[in-house]
Amino acid sequence: MSISLRSHRALVYEYHDAGTEGEMDSTYLVRSSGDDDDAWWCSVAVPTGHEVTVGMKADHRVDSVLGFAAECPIDVHDAVVVDGASYLVRAVLPRNYGTNEVQVFAERNVNLNLTTP
DSSP states (O other): OOGGGOOEEEEEEEEEEOOOTTOOOEEEEEOOOSSTTOOEEEEEOOOEEEEEEETTEEEEEEEEEEEEETTSOOOTTOEEEETTEEEEEEEEEEEOSSSOEEEEEEEEOTTOOOOOO
């Protein structure tokens, strides 16, 4: 993924657990890029799919690889919304091909209720 392929705008949401006394209250807050729309430039690979077993039943998952500039503050457990699709970040790996990028492995999640700020 080169810089020229970063043709999508993506909102990056930082994961927070706002719960108290053992209660979980997952919230996501926008990590601003500093641009007017708070979005980051990224590239999006063709989505793929796989099957996992959950409760002894097949569960189908869709995932994709997103490419961001290395200065994008993205981490595991964060969320990304790109082209109207919500993804949970599963892994962030640096790319060392002179492009100063990170590769983000993300899994599609239709249950996230993330909104544009």
